[in-house]
Amino acid sequence: MHPAWSVVxxxxxxGAGQGLFLALYGADLYDAARGRASxxxxxxxxxxxxxxxxxxxxxxxxxxxxxxxxxxxxxxxxWRTSWLSREVxxxxxxxxLAAGYGLAHWLGMLQGALVVGAAAALAxxxxxxxxxxxxxxxxxxxxxxxxxxxxxxxxxxxxxxLSAAAALSAWLDPEFARAYAIxxxxxxxxxxxxxxxxxxxxxxxxxxxTPQTAIGIKHPRIEQKAQGAMGGSFNxxxxxxGASRARLETMKWGFxxxxxLLPAMLLAxxxxxxxxxxxxxxxxxxxxxxxxxxxxxxxxxQHPQNLYYQSTS
Amino acid sequence: MTQLALVIDLNVCVGCHACVTxxxxxxxxxxxxxxxxxxPYGADPSGTFFNRVQTFEVGEFPNTQTVHFPKSCLHCxxxxxxxxxxxxxxxxxxxxxxxxxxxxxxxxxxxxxWACPYGARELDEKQKVMxxxxxxxxxxxxxSLPERDRKPACVLACPTSARxxxxxxxxxxxxxxxxxxxGGYALMPEWGTHPANHYLPRRKTEFKVREEDxxxxxxxxxxxxxxxxxxxGEPALDDVTSW
Ligand code: SF4
Ligand code: SF4
Numbered sequence: 001m002h003p004a005w006s007v008v009x010x011x012x013x014x015g016a017g018q019g020l021f022l023a024l025y026g027a028d029l030y031d032a033a034r035g036r037a038s039x040x041x042x043x044x045x046x047x048x049x050x051x052x053x054x055x056x057x058x059x060x061x062x063x064x065x066x067x068x069x070x071x072x073x074x075x076x077x078x079w080r081t082s083w084l085s086r087e088v089x090x091x092x093x094x095x096x097l098a099a100g101y102g103l104a105h106w107l108g109m110l111q112g113a114l115v116v117g118a119a120a121a122l123a124x125x126x127x128x129x130x131x132x133x134x135x136x137x138x139x140x141x142x143x144x145x146x147x148x149x150x151x152x153x154x155x156x157x158x159x160x161x162l163s164a165a166a167a168l169s170a171w172l173d174p175e176f177a178r179a180y181a182i183x184x185x186x187x188x189x190x191x192x193x194x195x196x197x198x199x200x201x202x203x204x205x206x207x208x209x210t211p212q213t214a215i216g217i218k219h220p221r222i223e224q225k226a227q228g229a230m231g232g233s234f235n236x237x238x239x240x241x242g243a244s245r246a247r248l249e250t251m252k253w254g255f256x257x258x259x260x261l262l263p264a265m266l267l268a269x270x271x272x273x274x275x276x277x278x279x280x281x282x283x284x285x286x287x288x289x290x291x292x293x294x295x296x297x298x299x300x301x302q303h304p305q306n307l308y309y310q311s312t313s
Numbered sequence: 314m315t316q317l318a319l320v321i322d323l324n325v326c327v328g329c330h331a332c333v334t335x336x337x338x339x340x341x342x343x344x345x346x347x348x349x350x351x352x353p354y355g356a357d358p359s360g361t362f363f364n365r366v367q368t369f370e371v372g373e374f375p376n377t378q379t380v381h382f383p384k385s386c387l388h389c390x391x392x393x394x395x396x397x398x399x400x401x402x403x404x405x406x407x408x409x410x411x412x413x414x415x416x417x418x419x420x421x422x423x424x425x426x427w428a429c430p431y432g433a434r435e436l437d438e439k440q441k442v443m444x445x446x447x448x449x450x451x452x453x454x455x456x457s458l459p460e461r462d463r464k465p466a467c468v469l470a471c472p473t474s475a476r477x478x479x480x481x482x483x484x485x486x487x488x489x490x491x492x493x494x495x496g497g498y499a500l501m502p503e504w505g506t507h508p509a510n511h512y513l514p515r516r517k518t519e520f521k522v523r524e525e526d527x528x529x530x531x532x533x534x535x536x537x538x539x540x541x542x543x544x545x546g547e548p549a550l551d552d553v554t555s556w
Contacts (some may be wrong), residue, residue, distance in 0.1 A: 067421020074400040081396035114341025140430045208503045216498045217372045228365025231358040234435040305432025
């Protein structure tokens with residue numbers, strides 16, 4: 001598939017925004033369970049605003065993917081069948097609930113905030129499932145058609161969200177900084193494990209569609225001579241990444257390094273040295289790495305329609 | 314239930330692209346139009362088509378076959394492109410089984426194109442909505458046309474009659490008969506889309522001459538072989554009796 005930057009930004013930023021909110025709400029719940037209200041209001045405000053900014057940026061990016069953005073309101077219609085439609089509903093719902101939680105917190109209505117926050121957290125989790133299922137439900141995109149896709153969207157989002165919380169708390173609420181750094185490290189390692197599993201799985205996939213099933217002729221040697229157009233078409237622009245092997249490899253190892261290894265090292269360094277700079281650096285590095293990860297996620301998927309567009313002449 | 318579809322005979326198609334041009338001609342000015350072209354006379358032309366004829370070479374030289382392969386939306390009976398559409402712009406008509414896009418509702422998100430394994434949908438780069446074969450829905454039901462013209466433009470244009478059109482659910486129809494009797498098959502059956510369009514396979518036309526076609530099998534008077542056979546150089550009956 002051709003990785004569209006609008007979708008890469010949408011899914012990555014949105015995932016981080018949801019993760020940041022979940023990180024904040026998790027701490028709030030833990031705090032409440034201990035019978036305390038020790039979260040610094042400034043940290044809560046920054047985390048809520050950060051989460052909304054990330055989700056909002058993702059939402060804005062998504063409009064660039066649409067041919068007719070002015071009709072975007074129509075896209076909530078088919079929630080009974082379409083995961084994309086469900087995402088379109090869950091996304092503003094999450095943002096509204098997260099904003100409500102932040103407002104309640106700011107106004108000091110801590111009990112109310114916990115209730116609204118629970119709803120927002122559920123919406124965030126549902127949104128991960130919707131986003132992941134958009135890709136996982138297309139069964140012939142074999143690289144995506146796996147529960148691992150949903151798990152990865154969830155864990156990668158949580159890891160980057162926790163990194164963001166670690167960075168914010170290092171400045172605004174040092175009491176929680178250590179716990180956040182530990183949680184971010186754990187989530188990053190867990191995400192590395194599941195994303196790594198997906199990489200190994202996809203490397204071993206055998207495509208079920210072949211030139212033989214595509215045109216229905218049983219012969220081991222089928223070679224395309226013409227595709228009906230010499231100058232390319234929607235089919236050649238949308239479904240081929242057009243990147244060289246070397247670029248693909250660079251992106252792959254780049255995201256392994258920047259998405260997982262480096263942030264894990266930075267978070268470990270933050271834990272060891274208690275220097276806020278390390279925690280602050282982990283998030284932007286990881287976000288860049290996860291953008292590369294999402295680019296690779298799209299580029300890696302082999303669409304069966306490509307069998308019909310193998311050569312021009 | 315009716316399921317309109319095309320049956321394409323790969324044994325007959327000569328790859329002349331008449332269906333491609335007549336499809337584009339009809340549909341660019343019809344209800345589905347325009348089918349925009351980008352940079353048509355420039356270095357990197359592209360455009361929106363419902364139907365394309367591709368060519369494949371099967372086998373190893375000298376035992377090769379050139380297969381011309383017209384490809385358009387197959388109007389799947391279980392179309393994966395329809396449920397994924399967030400707006401409901403993509404739908405399958407209950408009445409005749411045609412899969413259509415409502416160009417006034419489509420937001421151009423391209424999700425349906427991702428969800429079609431056959432690459433049958435193309436985004437119109439000018440109108441920014443998804444386009445695909447409509448089976449000429451605006452002419453096949455048009456009662457003001459004579460009955461014989463109520464067929465998709467591609468079917469009417471095909472000079473070799475490689476394209477048949479009809480209801481594959483009606484066992485007596487030309488298309489259902491062709492599928493049944495000439496080994497009609499579906500593309501990529503592995504994904505359970507149940508394409509309505511079918512293809513008829515290439516087949517070798519072998520001319521079988523049996524002994525009894527040359528020598529009368531049933532020869533009661535035993536006359537065959539009694540009279541001397543004229544030499545090949547001698548005038549035949551046609552040469553002497555020319556009136
Ligand atoms: S061929 Fe593609 S676009 Fe046409 S009905 Fe089937 S899945 Fe949908
Ligand atoms: S491109 Fe149009 S028809 Fe296709 S899924 Fe999106 S809204 Fe539906």
